[in-house]
Amino acid sequence: MFSTAIRKNYNEISALCKRSGEPVYLTKNGEGDLVVMDIEAFARWESMLRLRENLLAVEEGRLKGRSGHSIDEVSTMMKAAVQEVLDGQRK
Structure with a gap:
């Protein structure tokens, strides 16, 4: 079996x-x-999917005419996203 x-x-x-x-x-x-x-690979995969979903949502908003973010805001968001992925790798 x-x-x-x-x-x-x-x-x-x-x-x-x-x-x-x-x-x-x-x-x-x-x-x-x-x-x-492996559970660590799965955690990285989930983090990347969340990041992709967030990026797609932002792009959809942009296409619908929603106001954007300043460079400083984007920098802060990107640092947070990178940190989330790195934290997921350490688990």
Whole structure:
């Protein structure tokens, strides 16, 4: 059974995820079935998705004519976003 193979190879899969920092794709009968990733990589991925969502929201607002931000405001926001990603990497 597939779950037995995962349990049997858990330590190897975990080590591969940690070593690569990338998702590991598991197949079943030659077809993609699961994606497994290290928790730190997942936290970075979530942070990047939040940042992307925020950037898209700002761009949509700009396109709708909402007022922008000063260079100082943008600098502060970018520093906060970078810090959020760095904090996510340390967890």
